[in-house]
Amino acid sequence: MPSSGPFELPNHVQSIVRPLSKRLVVNRRGSTVWDVQTAAGRFAVKLGYRSQTHAWTALAPAREAAVLRQLIGPDGIHCGEWEEGTWSAQPWHEGQSLFTLWEPHRQAGGQAAPNLAEALSCALALADLHDAGWVHGDVQPNHFVIGPTRTTLIDLALAQGGAVPKSFDFSYRGCLVHYEAPEISQSVLETGTAVPTVEADVYALGASFFISATGWRHVSYPDDASREDQRQAIVVQPHRRITVPGSLGKLIEQMMRRNPADRPTSEEVCAELRRAFPG
Numbered sequence: 001m002p003s004s005g006p007f008e009l010p011n012h013v014q015s016i017v018r019p020l021s022k023r024l025v026v027n028r029r030g031s032t033v034w035d036v037q038t039a040a041g042r043f044a045v046k047l048g049y050r051s052q053t054h055a056w057t058a059l060a061p062a063r064e065a066a067v068l069r070q071l072i073g074p075d076g077i078h079c080g081e082w083e084e085g086t087w088s089a090q091p092w093h094e095g096q097s098l099f100t101l102w103e104p105h106r107q108a109g110g111q112a113a114p115n116l117a118e119a120l121s122c123a124l125a126l127a128d129l130h131d132a133g134w135v136h137g138d139v140q141p142n143h144f145v146i147g148p149t150r151t152t153l154i155d156l157a158l159a160q161g162g163a164v165p166k167s168f169d170f171s172y173r174g175c176l177v178h179y180e181a182p183e184i185s186q187s188v189l190e191t192g193t194a195v196p197t198v199e200a201d202v203y204a205l206g207a208s209f210f211i212s213a214t215g216w217r218h219v220s221y222p223d224d225a226s227r228e229d230q231r232q233a234i235v236v237q238p239h240r241r242i243t244v245p246g247s248l249g250k251l252i253e254q255m256m257r258r259n260p261a262d263r264p265t266s267e268e269v270c271a272e273l274r275r276a277f278p279g
């Protein structure tokens with residue numbers, strides 16, 4: 001039975017990161033994340049370990065570090081191994097997640113029109129990644145950190161677009177199902193793996209806008225349904241009607257079309273949001 005954390009920062013990690021103080025952010029699904037203050041700035045430090053259901057979560061921090069080094073350069077990115085798997089440190093981004101920021105819309109029953117400037121900042125972060133030749137593969141509302149000056153798309157552990165050392169690479173087995181495009185769910189059900197795509201990222205961004213604005217998942221399935229049954233529902237069941245008012249609702253419908261070729265690109269999503277929110 002794998003251990004379940006949360007795990008303390010091992011001594012050899014502390015001697016590299018040199019924390020002055022730290023706060024536990026989250027421990028779940030094979031990952032303990034710390035918010036660490038150091039003399040060199042604030043860092044997100046992740047310890048990956050085998051989860052109850054997956055072995056790849058132990059490799060995820062080192063894989064993400066390899067992706068980040070290619071995307072933003074080596075500064076402030078550290079990684080290595082520890083007893084239970086791999087670990088990484090990356091610069092901390094100030095801000096709140098899309099899901100947290102749109103809580104008032106959910107409280108208001110999803111009737112109020114969400115903040116289009118925030119939606120646009122998320123779409124721009126995704127479009128920048130696509131423009132750089134990468135696919136994210138795990139777009140979800142908690143992975144957009146919306147700060148005072150910029151929005152960052154975090155958690156690049158599953159991203160594809162460049163070379164990753166074989167020793168900590170692993171095959172893509174889909175993302176959090178609440179945001180998974182039907183073609184990805186179908187492929188995971190049929191073969192156990194899938195190929196992440198820009199089209200599936202756009203679908204996941206649409207599902208992220210939808211759940212953040214309304215609290216609803218894109219497809220109805222019971223909380224306790226198995227992962228397989230959830231994916232089955234995504235493939236065969238009609239998807240929920242998009243009830244978000246105004247131009248954002250129409251855009252979400254397009255982003256979540258079943259046929260990937262019918263979805264707008266992330267660039268087109270940005271252009272549409274700019275039209276709706278010229279400010």
Ligand SMILES: Nc1ncnc2c1ncn2[C@@H]1O[C@H](COP(=O)(O)OP(=O)(O)OP(=O)(O)O)[C@@H](O)[C@H]1O
Nearest residue numbers: 025026028029031033044090091092093142154155
């Ligand atoms: N660079 C960062 N800047 C700010 N917050 C971060 C950063 N990295 C991670 N976090 C915070 O930690 C949380 C978990 O991080 P992340 O999603 O990258 O890890 P994970 O191992 O995939 O965990 P989970 O399974 O919970 O998604 C994020 O939702 C965010 O709140």
Ligand SMILES: [Mg+2]
Nearest residue numbers: 138142143155
């Ligand atoms: Mg994550």
